[in-house]
């Protein structure tokens with residue numbers, strides 16, 4: 001059994017303030033506080049986001065001795081066979097948004113998907129769980145918007161509400177649709193039940 005504090009406080013290992021702020025908005029809605037633990041957990045080279053996230057969560061939990069979540073995400077572009085996928089962080093740093101738009105030049109099918117995995121590890125009990133979230137959209141022709149981070153300015157939702165890119169949305173709006181918010185909701189549902 002968890003203490004009342006353990007039920008109401010989550011530790012999130014990340015160095016990304018944007019991710020943390022998005023997560024905090026989701027947790028707050030459920031009455032859960034979240035603390036940012038600024039450690040860089042190890043990321044293995046893998047094609048599978050879930051394996052990467054689980055490994056990072058184990059590493060983070062070992063380093064700080066706390067029950068902790070990590071989150072790993074990626075942008076999967078259909079016409080590029082899912083690239084950059086698990087390599088999104090590296091591609092963002094090297095090619096950037098401009099580079100991805102260049103790769104997409106002349107490509108008509110611009111379908112893409114953001115995927116997120118939230119992994120939770122409890123060092124005392126060795127509990128290790130992962131939760132996924134996905135959102136389909138398309139890669140825009142040009143970058144639009146100033147909010148958010150990463151590939152937000154070139155990711156536009158499909159459907160009637162899909163005129164904005166993620167970078168043209170507030171955190172609250174992005175959280176209504178995002179891969180990360182979906183994965184976090186799945187985690188929270190499990191976390192609140194597993195007491």
Ligand code: IMP
Nearest residue numbers: 071072073074088089092149150151152
């Ligand atoms: P990470 O490995 O989970 O940090 O994510 C890999 C990369 O994917 C990040 O560096 C971002 O460029 C991109 N990414 C992940 N999630 C998002 C998002 O919500 N919006 C925009 N880009 C994202």
